[in-house]
Amino acid sequence: MKKPAITFCLLCLAPILTTCPVLAQDSGSLVSWGGMVVVEPDALEGLVALSAGSYHNLGISDNGSIVAWGANWYGISTPPDPNTGYAAIAGGMYQCLGLTHDGSIVAWGSNLYGECDVPEPNTDFVAVAAGETYSMGLKADSSIVVWGTDSAGHFSVPEPNTDFVSIASGTYHCLGLRAEGSVAAWGWNSNGECDVPEPNTDFVALAGGETHSLGLKADGSIVAWGDNNFGQLELPEPNTGFVAIAAGGYHNLGLKADGSIVAWGSNNDGQCNVPEPNSDFEVLSAGARHSLGMKSDGTVAIWGSNDQYQCNVPVPNVGFVSVAQGVWNFPCLKENGSIVVLGANWSGQCDVPEPNVDFVSTAEGYGHTVGLKADGSIVAWGSNSNGQCDVPEPNTGFVAVAGGGDHNLGLKVDGSLVAWGDNEHGQSTLPEPSTDFVAIACGTAHSLGLKANGSIVAWGLNDDGQCTIPAPNTGFVAVSGCHTHSLGLKSDGSIIAWGRNEYGECNVPAPNTDFVAISCGTEHSLGLKADGSIVAWGSDTDGKCAVPEPNTGFVALAAGQFASIGIRSHATGLPEMEDRVQPSTTTLLIESLSPNPFNPSTLVTFEIRRPGRVTLTVHDISGRLVCSLDLGALPAGHHQIRWDGRNSAGQNVASGMYLLRLEGADGASATAKALLVR
Missing domain, CATH: 2.130.10.30 (Regulator of chromosome condensation 1/beta-lactamase-inhibitor protein II)
Structure with a gap:
């Protein structure tokens, strides 16, 4: 299947759309620590x-x-x-x-x-x-x-x-x-x-x-x-x-x-x-x-056998863009759209069905794996003891997927949810109204959904308070769940944790700032900082909280029961920028990103006070160039351009923080952070 090209829609007085050049994206390699080491x-x-x-x-x-x-x-x-x-x-x-x-x-x-x-x-x-x-x-x-x-x-x-x-x-x-x-x-x-x-x-x-x-x-x-x-x-x-x-x-x-x-x-x-x-x-x-x-x-x-990662990564350990949390396994997505699953394979959860192409996201349960295709369909494989691999029809229009113990969640493009598999604790009984969701996560027997208004809805097993979201339930941009606790990432970069805290897994270390991604393990938690470092807390059995040095350059992370894993990019340097750089004297400024957080696209509204050529670039938090677009010569005034979360090769990029930068021919620039939550 031919992959769709990246979509930028430029709206202005005189619409101009130029071709986005194909630019190489740096590869990321997997690093694992704790009970299993990669x-x-x-x-x-x-x-x-x-x-x-x-x-x-x-x-x-x-x-x-x-x-x-x-x-x-x-x-x-x-x-x-x-x-x-x-x-x-x-x-x-x-x-x-x-x-x-x-x-x-x-x-x-x-x-x-x-x-x-x-x-x-x-x-x-x-x-x-x-x-x-x-x-x-x-x-x-x-x-x-x-x-x-x-x-x-x-x-x-x-x-x-x-x-x-x-x-x-x-x-x-x-x-x-x-x-x-x-x-x-x-x-x-x-x-x-x-x-x-x-x-x-x-x-x-x-x-x-x-x-x-x-x-x-x-x-x-x-x-x-x-x-x-x-x-x-x-x-x-x-x-x-x-x-x-x-x-x-x-x-x-x-x-x-x-x-x-x-x-x-x-x-x-x-x-x-x-x-x-x-x-x-x-x-x-x-x-x-x-x-x-x-x-x-x-x-x-x-x-x-690679059940303990003794084969390291059974393909070249390069080109990874995202990794999903799991108990025994970590499914890892490559930039070419293929999935590699690390860990035990007793139920065939590591045997990705052919064709192993066109995946844009993946998730793991307890003995099963799910993958989201670019066409919006979901593929599930491995243990099917509770129907967790029987994706409901119509299997179309999905934009995100999450895996629990023996159940799954799927997020549709219209903001509605689909759940299937085990429902012993009501984890597959969707809350009403099932609308306006922008992100999802699963624990072992509970489910979490992030609403467009920044609130979190949780349902299913609540014996340890993992479904009791602390007040104020506002301003969330990402969510993660595991066995008996949950995490939420706020728009100000802080993390909120709730549920069981026997091992300190809910005690977020200070300073609780500048986080851009989160992941729940069974008894520990991980947070990714904007500077590419990982913070780990909770149970450190087998060293799963001992992030290997150098603790830099990470762009994604996932926590499991026995180990932790991250994707490290070797690109260096980020564009120097604040949240939004637009002093009153500039000739170029970004007025808004809507929605933000976004999935699958965000609309950038900006103003040019002097006519001239403008370029838009998108970087990830490690400084990698995701895409660049020459918007051409624009007249003075207000303009809009939409980024649909794809890189220059037309591939969906992973959830995370991205830096959008507009540059004018006169040297003026404006930047803003956009959080993609799939």
Whole structure:
């Protein structure tokens, strides 16, 4: 479908409309923090080592620092300071190990079983490995040290504890390679994962999976033993030419001398689907249900399960324009109109239906996703246990969509609402009159609507006061709802919060000014400032309120149950402007924007006191040029021009604050802020 061009309607004594030039819009990348971590593209550049944990990943940059992403349970994706001087890494289930150039080990994450208590003397280590509840280190004297839990006999390193040259860990079993090429295996052996096949000779590398083991022979062949329930012992033919191996939970990877990767075993999450082109790989690693590979040019490929963001963003992490809040998922909209959904996929909520094009907005529920198309129709997918994916007819004329627990709201172009899905608490029973709405939001079991007059209407479950809007119920320009609390953004840039406040999620930090966007999480809240910084408050479990530095350049945000996410633009600088710049001596001034907030368009009324050429530009709050229009030579007098919320490519832009600037040929200018609320 061809996308409509941006619409500017200029009304004046002598109507003049010129073509809006197509101007490039800077891309935004996703950044996530808290229980799940997403890093920006440049963080994955210049890596020299990789290690996959069960549901997260570690990389060493060429400057010796560690980059981590994916699950952040117990802070496993938050490397401790000072983050320098690392030579090797190992990711486990709940803990991480970093080997420094001085031979000491740094451990972080869960220490429930002492798996982070590196034994003294913490010196002379040359290799590390991490199991589920235990850790391993290889000393320069070729001995192995094990710490953490000994529940499966992990501490019982086979004697003599000498002559080891490498180590590997399975979930509950340990592997050590001796200098003469034999393998020692110990620990849990319920599936024969410690029964090394004969002849136990000529091994050059080892890998441990959940309940199976791999060994690479000097002749380039692979030997596998232990559990075979998922075909992890069924070696691919020809079993030759391998130079490296990795074992995941129930799958394996083998690197060939020609730089290609062979994968086999469980493929329930696509962890064996090596992305094309399958060439030039030099490093590989496997997690529980995902895989990693690094190419000769330093690029990193990640595939398989992304339920904990361990695949980071499964497409290039650029070009994102908006992100919607969710419990387990974050649906993210790209500037090309496609949607990428991060997080768990147990109900297919990440499987965007084809064609994945022409979307202008998206929202998330508890196990389902909804997307608004440019033609005004809504697409819904994922869990349909309460009919939340059955969009009511006629499926036309929608301008906004919101997702709750198991229900959805749609806003029509005429200002009316449509609700469908679960109605156990009346969250889908629309208030009367269902008119004059300009924005919508959903909590788990309550709904919110913003009226054109700046008031909020709320209905549904109100056990914690999440539907009791504080007085005065006026001047609101945006609204957000989650589990048991709600947020409203006022036209003066302040935030009002109400509902449950057990974790301080309603205690907006001072100074409560200059906010331009809001998002409710389950137990925390986020606010975006006009300067591009994010403020977070409420429960900080897993660090979801710890906004990563530099806390600048953000243009969108969303809060979830376990994590927070933002879109960061790398454009710099905003036009210097006040709310409205129009001193009495100017030859150009903006008289009004109506409506403001607006959806889908706003009418700009302005005056020219001296005839001349005028240009209108629209910027977002990060300073990105959204669109520019030469209005031509205008006579003195009053004029009007309408902006319909599209960029220069004809694509609907995301909700947020935009800066409209009129410039005259004589250097005069006037600017005004416009708030788009979809």
